[in-house]
Amino acid sequence: MGRRCARRWSRNGPDAACELKNLATDTPYQNNGYASAMLRYLFVCLSGRYHAMYVGTTPKIAPFYQRFGFVYHHTVPGFFTWNYPELVYEDGVCCTDMLYLKKTWAE
Template structure:
């Protein structure tokens, strides 16, 4: 049975999973306490985590979504995105997400569209280069979903 719960305590206890999507703990610390964390369980086993923060009265941001490697490609992250979009559609007019280029096709499936980019974000904010496949992540690409 699939169940999505809000995690209010010991969010840092899930750092291993959060680091899969954001490999620098210092960056995670900047948003974790002010964000709402969601955990997706399948038969009581944690599969996926997401963190959403408020940016303004109109906009929220999906800051982190990560699935354990052995649970990937089973639709857990998609279920999480659909849940989050449903939850936040009543409160905000849009949701944004920052991603590297490789993440764009995933978010396209849900109706997110390109908004803007922050040049050299990954180079300027992370101590070590980040690679997805053979490509180094350089710019943060922001996508937006309008409710």
Template sequence: MKIREIIENKKQFLSLLLLADEQEDMIDKYLSAGTMYVLEDNGVKAECVVIDAGNKILEIKNIAVRPDCQRKGYGKALIDCIAAKYKGTYSVLQVGTGDSPLTVPFYEKCGFVRSHIIKNFFVDNYHRPIYENGIQLADMIYLRRNLSP
């Protein structure tokens, strides 16, 4: 397993990016400014984009694992690698996600705890309703993981 930073042509991974963020113009808002990593294990299995959110906070803007590779530890390995890389540089790793029984428990298993909510984020910022596991996403749930030494 190898994790590497992608400097150029980040859109080559658009199909993976769209798994985590269904609207391309929303991806465009953070992709060029973000730092992208891909996890390879006999081919690309996962990707993650992080940004500096200010105040020593590093934010995961997009993380996705190929559907046929999910539940095999790739997402957690990517998060753990990023947390280790930025420990000491940032004090917090945060992520915003829909209030879904598929995603929130994943982040909690990765050491994140609930921080705050942005009401109606998905309703107000996306052209079409977003559904996960048959439930329409409305609020953005923020979770945080401490990176302080």
């Protein structure tokens, strides 16, 4: 698991939001509920401080977050193409755009 998983996305106040970063489970340990447990823990810890959480991800991983109430918010075209020194591949597919999803606690 990433050591730092969430950071502030916008200012304090009623509209303050945070961004989930670097959520990952080492391959041999996947599908044991670790990422789900981490998400649920973060929701409990952060729902009192932020009204929403964003996550930037790929089309392949987006369904994982949608299971937890995240919904599509916007796309950053070419994010993976322009921000990494080498092309990023996920299961043989070249990543280009980043999808941002948003979860508000009421959803």
